[in-house]
Amino acid sequence: MLTISQLAGYAGVTVRAVRHYHQVGLLPEPSRDGSGYRTYDAAAVVRLIRIRTLAEAGVPLARVQELLGASPAEFAEAVAEIDTELRARIRELQEHRRRISRLADGDSLAVPAEVAAYLDRMRAAGISEAMVEGERDGWILMAARWPEKIPEFMVDKNAQLDDPRVVRLYLLLDDLLVHGASDARLDPVVDLMVEMMEESAARGELEQQSEDMRDDAFVGLVDSFATDSHPLVEQLQARLAERGWTGWSRMERA
Amino acid sequence: MLTISQLAGYAGVTVRAVRHYHQVGLLPEPSRDGSGYRTYDAAAVVRLIRIRTLAEAGVPLARVQELLGASPAEFAEAVAEIDTELRARIRELQEHRRRISRLADGDSLAVPAEVAAYLDRMRAAGISEAMVEGERDGWILMAARWPEKIPEFMVDKNAQLDDPRVVRLYLLLDDLLVHGASDARLDPVVDLMVEMMEESAARGELEQQSEDMRDDAFVGLVDSFATDSHPLVEQLQARLAERGWTGWSRMERA
DNA sequence: GCTTGACCTTGACGCAGCGTCAACCCTGCA
């Protein structure tokens, strides 16, 4: 007759595991001796080893029971099924590896590759990291709402960045962030913005934008994100309003 | 301002997940409206999406926090570490697949390949499945106690099975199992066993066996397993005792 | 003003497979 630790020893498992198998009904509770100790026979060793063999092969404990009593045909079927699950789990983990390796390089954290490329262009142009991060967060929101439209949006953004005035605008904004926004510093920025928006409107781009971003609530949300992140945005919005423009992420004539 | 389900909707997660992130401190609890509802801003959407991006790449939630605030170097290091864990996990599952595929064919359930081959020879000789299973369980025990000695044991067993008298013995035992063990039926079986044991002893095999199986407690356990599994064993042991032999899995002269 | 249905709240169990205390009893040996 064996004690629980002897049983566990023969089968190469922990005492705790044996008790767990009792709890879940995989291994029947044996009889007890006078002082309440469990006493096992050799049949328990055999059963325990068979349980472990299956468990170590990745069979969920919940299915071990049925497998121990299965006919060869049932057994083969169940094994095939479990193997399928194992394969699925492996594929899932491999997918995780793929994603995590892509995360390893920079902004692809949560933004599509096109956006990450655009952000890198901003950095290359000397625009501050704070500004880039603001832009990135804005695009995280955009990508959450209109993932399928990101490529076309980015084509436009890249085209804009080809215009040196746009780069200059970003740098001026950076300057305002760092040195504060006096009226004198604000004026040229607002002038530049209005100038470019007029051109943009003339090319019909703003109408296109209004078409693409038809979700007032969401646009309001993104705008509030911008205004929340820095008071400068509200100052600029006020100045632009004087010039007949409203909005921020989606500009429109008042 | 957003409700929890709107927030969850934008980020593509469940409401429950958002609350879970609050619980574990990944997402700060937002302010509440008059009736206790949580109200979120766009910044929460951004943070939530960044959390999900990492989580979906297999980053444990417990590490997401540190990764969100990490420098590129720290980030790369952490990612490498997580990738290592993912690889280990994948290898583990692949090992499971290997083992389970081996289980698919028959007795390799918990017995080494040599034993499985021996059992198949028994089947081929026409020995009943009940007998084979008894033998298998015995060898499960033996393999648990002396895994390294199984190959040599099996060489001997296979040699024995080459003797037609051994096959005949098994078949006679089968017969006793099915038709009951009258004295008349028992006699030839006992004669045959004694005959072969004498020869075996003459070749010095029994001494070798006693050498190999030096663990009286364990041998007693295996014997009790045999006697427990069928009353026939005890009957045979009684008859063998009359002829000067004791034991079962390890036979010795009285 | 009332019902209805969709949402919101907190609280708590469930899952897989044990690891790991805690608190206490039993046994064998010096």
Place this chain on the structure above:
DNA sequence: TGCAGGGTTGACGCTGCGTCAAGGTCAAGC
């Protein structure tokens, strides 16, 4: 007789939420 090293039950912990339960809230239609 005292102590070390067994045994016993009970319960929390870990991962990442899913899923009730038992209510309060809000917007809409009657």
